[in-house]
Amino acid sequence: MTLLTEEQREKLSKSWIRIPYVNETCIGCSACVAISWDVFDLDDEWKSVVKALENYENLWVDDSISACPVNAISWK
Numbered sequence: 066m067t068l069l070t071e072e073q074r075e076k077l078s079k080s081w082i083r084i085p086y087v088n089e090t091c092i093g094c095s096a097c098v099a100i101s102w103d104v105f106d107l108d109d110e111w112k113s114v115v116k117a118l119e120n121y122e123n124l125w126v127d128d129s130i131s132a133c134p135v136n137a138i139s140w141k
């Protein structure tokens with residue numbers, strides 16, 4: 066699993082590409098991983114993390130945002 070680094074996030078944020086962001090309120094329920102397995106994974110602390118991708122569109126991120134019980138996911 067290759068995670069999105071802060072450097073990559075910074076670079077992508079300066080382009081037109083929308084990037085999913087998971088905040089610190091994640092409780093590790095894994096709903097987002099089940100829905101958008103190409104985008105999210107759980108780290109060793111059972112927190113959702115964003116994988117490094119070229120494009121996050123059409124990968125059910127909006128469905129993961131809707132399913133997250135603590136509203137931890139947003140687009141940046």
Ligand code: SF4
Nearest residue numbers: 091092094095097133
């Ligand atoms: S759905 Fe929300 S709470 Fe559950 S793992 Fe994903 S970000 Fe965390």
